[in-house]
Amino acid sequence: xxxxxTEERAAAEAAEAHRAAGWKQVSLQGWxxxxxxxxxxxxxxxxxxxxxxxxxxxxxxxxPYGGGRAYGDQALNTGGAAVLTGRLxxxxxxxxxxxxxxxxxxxxxxxxxxVFLPRGWLAPTSPGTAFVTMGGAVANDVHGKNHHRAGSFxxxxxxxxxxxxxxxQIRISDEEEPALFRATIGGMGLTGIITAVCFRMQPVxxxxxxxxxxxxRNLDDFLAGxxxxxxxxxxxxxxxxxxxxxxxxxxxxxxxxxSETGVALPAGKTKAFPLExxxxxxxxxxxxxxxxxxWRRVPEAGRQQLQHYGKxxxxxxxxxxxxxxxxxxxxxxxxxxxxxxxxxxALRRLLETISAAGDASFLAVLKVMGRPGRGLLSFALPGYxxxxxxxxxxxxxxxxxxxxxxxxxxxxxxYLAKDSLLSAEGFWEMYPExxxxxxxxxxxxxxGRFSSDMAKRLGLAA
Amino acid sequence: MSAxxxxxxxxxxxxxxxxxxxxxxxxxxxAGILLAGRxxxxxxxxxxxxSIRHDVPAAPVPxxxxxxxxxxxxxxxxxxxxxxxxxxxxxxxxxxDQAEADRDPAIAAGMVEANFTGATTVLAALAPVxxxxxxxxxxxxxxxxxxxxxxxNYLYGATKAALLTYLQGYAARLSRSGVRVLCLKxxxxxxxxxxxxxxxxxxxxxxxxxxxxxxxxxxxxxxAYLPRIWWPVMTIIRSLPTRIFNKxxx
Ligand SMILES: Cc1cc2nc3c(=O)[nH]c(=O)nc-3n(C[C@H](O)[C@H](O)[C@H](O)COP(=O)(O)OP(=O)(O)OC[C@H]3O[C@@H](n4cnc5c(N)ncnc54)[C@H](O)[C@@H]3O)c2cc1C
Ligand SMILES: NC(=O)c1ccc[n+]([C@@H]2O[C@H](COP(=O)([O-])OP(=O)(O)OC[C@H]3O[C@@H](n4cnc5c(N)ncnc54)[C@H](OP(=O)(O)O)[C@@H]3O)[C@@H](O)[C@H]2O)c1
Numbered sequence: 278x279x280x281x282x283t284e285e286r287a288a289a290e291a292a293e294a295h296r297a298a299g300w301k302q303v304s305l306q307g308w309x310x311x312x313x314x315x316x317x318x319x320x321x322x323x324x325x326x327x328x329x330x331x332x333x334x335x336x337x338x339x340x341p342y343g344g345g346r347a348y349g350d351q352a353l354n355t356g357g358a359a360v361l362t363g364r365l366x367x368x369x370x371x372x373x374x375x376x377x378x379x380x381x382x383x384x385x386x387x388x389x390x391x392v393f394l395p396r397g398w399l400a401p402t403s404p405g406t407a408f409v410t411m412g413g414a415v416a417n418d419v420h421g422k423n424h425h426r427a428g429s430f431x432x433x434x435x436x437x438x439x440x441x442x443x444x445x446q447i448r449i450s451d452e453e454e455p456a457l458f459r460a461t462i463g464g465m466g467l468t469g470i471i472t473a474v475c476f477r478m479q480p481v482x483x484x485x486x487x488x489x490x491x492x493x494r495n496l497d498d499f500l501a502g503x504x505x506x507x508x509x510x511x512x513x514x515x516x517x518x519x520x521x522x523x524x525x526x527x528x529x530x531x532x533x534x535x536s537e538t539g540v541a542l543p544a545g546k547t548k549a550f551p552l553e554x555x556x557x558x559x560x561x562x563x564x565x566x567x568x569x570x571x572w573r574r575v576p577e578a579g580r581q582q583l584q585h586y587g588k589x590x591x592x593x594x595x596x597x598x599x600x601x602x603x604x605x606x607x608x609x610x611x612x613x614x615x616x617x618x619x620x621x622x623a624l625r626r627l628l629e630t631i632s633a634a635g636d637a638s639f640l641a642v643l644k645v646m647g648r649p650g651r652g653l654l655s656f657a658l659p660g661y662x663x664x665x666x667x668x669x670x671x672x673x674x675x676x677x678x679x680x681x682x683x684x685x686x687x688x689x690x691x692y693l694a695k696d697s698l699l700s701a702e703g704f705w706e707m708y709p710e711x712x713x714x715x716x717x718x719x720x721x722x723x724x725g726r727f728s729s730d731m732a733k734r735l736g737l738a739a
Numbered sequence: 740m741s742a743x744x745x746x747x748x749x750x751x752x753x754x755x756x757x758x759x760x761x762x763x764x765x766x767x768x769x770a771g772i773l774l775a776g777r778x779x780x781x782x783x784x785x786x787x788x789x790s791i792r793h794d795v796p797a798a799p800v801p802x803x804x805x806x807x808x809x810x811x812x813x814x815x816x817x818x819x820x821x822x823x824x825x826x827x828x829x830x831x832x833x834x835x836d837q838a839e840a841d842r843d844p845a846i847a848a849g850m851v852e853a854n855f856t857g858a859t860t861v862l863a864a865l866a867p868v869x870x871x872x873x874x875x876x877x878x879x880x881x882x883x884x885x886x887x888x889x890x891x892n893y894l895y896g897a898t899k900a901a902l903l904t905y906l907q908g909y910a911a912r913l914s915r916s917g918v919r920v921l922c923l924k925x926x927x928x929x930x931x932x933x934x935x936x937x938x939x940x941x942x943x944x945x946x947x948x949x950x951x952x953x954x955x956x957x958x959x960x961x962x963a964y965l966p967r968i969w970w971p972v973m974t975i976i977r978s979l980p981t982r983i984f985n986k987x988x989x
Binding site: 295296297299300301320322323324325326364367368369370371381392 | 754756759778780781784785787788791792836930931934935936
């Protein structure tokens with residue numbers, strides 16, 4: 278009795294001390310909402326406060342947290358501490374002659390679009406949501422629908438400022454600390470906190486692109502379509518992952534080119550998805566209907582449209598918090614890249630496995646990737662990338678294990694930004710430079726001050 | 740900076756998240772920005788951001804609310820830099836724990852100095868400049884905490900109530916020169932000040948708050964609750980009998 282009272286008092290005193298130091302007890306979630314991580318969080322509004330946040334309460338590790346768009350446990354640090362970087366959102370420099378930009382880590386792709394598109398500049402590449410921060414973009418070396426042409430985000434980064442776990446702040450690039458630079462691109466926040474990113478934007482003639490959409494009957498048709506579209510600036514495939522048999526791989530292929538003429542700005546604000554949908558709202562029938570509808574949306578003869586970059590790059594952002602649609606239990610995402618050649622067979626096997634499991638997935642996204650990323654843990658490989666959502670349910674691990682096996686056998690890898698279920702063994706096989714990554718990490722963080730739930734799961738941290 | 744008809748907003752306590760969001764509003768509407776505060780490194784960054792995003796002149800100016808002797812020269816400097824009409828957004832303030840202020844007189848006196856004394860001296864120095872330009876608006880951040888002293892933060896509340904009383908007379912004086920004074924009784928805003936505190940009711944974002952403040956600053960003056968919900972809430976809280984109020988844990 279008195280023991281619990283002392284414990285309670287001790288807990289209350291600890292909470293008070295944390296509060297006085299600017300820490301708050303929060304519960305963070307990955308975008309898939311399948312797990313929640315209680316931790317202490319600091320939310321610096323400026324550099325001085327960010328530095329102070331390195332002083333973590335005794336016995337806790339630290340991890341930066343950006344836009345919270347990583348799906349699984351990558352941005353989570355259960356029982357540890359998080360630095361929320363979202364308020365560090367200043368654009369520090371812009372050179373209209375070269376398109377070079379320097380930003381704080383919390384600047385988002387939405388900020389870039391708003392500020393620079395009207396002046397004829399676009400992010401060099403962009404993920405499928407504009408709410409990703411520059412810190413997060415580097416930490417996963419993200420890619421977009423132009424990967425086959427433009428490479429990953431890290432390919433456009435000239436230098437980074439990095440706040441090391443020991444409190445030193447250094448500039449890293451291909452010239453200065455190149456090994457640490459390569460470890461930090463795709464480094465999942467484990468090498469320190471990125472405090473500034475210098476990268477090159479691309480010039481565009483207007484705010485819009487010409488988008489060609491056409492129906493694709495099956496997987497062979499898709500692969501041929503991508504091959505024919507190798508020169509397209511942007512390309513992406515939407516697959517109806519529930520279609521099987523002769524229609525396996527049915528979907529829509531979109532290719533796009535910058536347009537000389539722009540469009541009037543899309544009016545209206547983004548709508549927030551109102552409530553948490555009950556878990557039963559999503560079943561095979563409703564998803565099937567949705568997918569079929571999506572397919573029919575594009576007329577048989579194909580379609581050409583002028584689209585604002587925002588609409589083309591961020592189709593899902595029109596519905597804020599669409600992730601709630603999967604209900605309280607949340608969902609997982611599977612994304613892998615498979616090398617050309619063996620990848621084609623593996624792609625078929627993945628789609629067959631998913632279609633047979635009948636797991637509701639709205640749309641699967643198929644992309645072609647070009648060169649490998651620069652980061653030691655960069656995801657990109659030349660080949661096909663397949664991504665899809667699967668609602669959380671009992672027995673899901675079995676399906677994921679099959680998908681992981683097929684991916685490994687084909688020499689592919691699973692994307693850590695989306696992952697919550699990859700095995701440690703699978704990770705070390707898929708990411709051959711992980712050992713090198715660990716060596717560099719130990720050199721800047723010998724005491725293991727930075728950690729994450731994912732790092733523990735994958736055997737990168739104790 | 741050349742003289743233009745665009746006003747310049749002088750942000751006092753410019754590092755505050757509320758001030759930052761308001762500066763974005765003002766700059767988006769084409770105004771120049773002077774960022775006054777103590778954290779010059781931070782203000783440099785903010786100045787760069789404002790001028791890149793909105794293509795307006797923005798510059799940091801050192802300012803310490805508690806260094807009252809410097810306020811006259813500070814105002815002179817700002818007026819010269821603006822080159823045109825000045826508007827003022829007064830956001831500086833501190834809110835140390837009440838218990839801490841009770842224990843340590845230096846903390847208590849420091850809060851009064853920063854929240855009240857320093858505000859009056861810088862406003863006093865600004866008055867002749869504002870009167871001479873015969874236009875402009877002053878927006879000051881009061882707080883719902885000033886409406887009725889609560890055990891949790893009555894010294895903080897008192898500084899805000901005192902500021903409000905000061906501003907009433909100040910507003911009346913400046914109205915004769917066509918200058919408007921708006922005192923916002925702010926409810927909780929999600930900033931560094933409130934981050935470590937337990938969940939507060941009707942919390943707004945800095946951006947939402949700034950958008951509301953910008954709208955109010957376009958017309959009229961006087962006092963206003965922001966967000967509006969605090970008007971009915973505080974009307975009730977103010978009218979509670981002392982006997983009941985004293986028992987409440989609010
Ligand atoms: C709808 C949707 C579509 C997506 N589409 C794509 C896509 O097309 N291509 C693609 O590549 N990805 C895509 N993603 C994934 C997303 O781009 C990555 O997960 C990205 O890293 C998220 O960035 P964030 O700012 O949200 O960071 P968080 O999710 O908060 O964090 C992700 C990782 O970045 C680290 N991090 C964050 N800030 C910093 C910092 N300042 N310094 C160091 N490390 C930091 C964190 O520690 C964590 O390890 C998509 C995600 C969603 C939700
Ligand atoms: N957040 C709320 O819920 C809330 C509610 C009601 C009213 N308010 C009021 O709103 C205003 C802004 O607060 P906030 O929430 O944005 O908090 P904040 O981030 O803590 O901002 C307060 C600012 O005041 C500045 N400041 C403090 N002492 C100063 C001094 N001696 N000289 C110059 N500047 C000084 C600080 O800057 P430096 O430390 O860098 O100098 C800081 O930027 C405050 O007046 C606050 O009382 C806030």
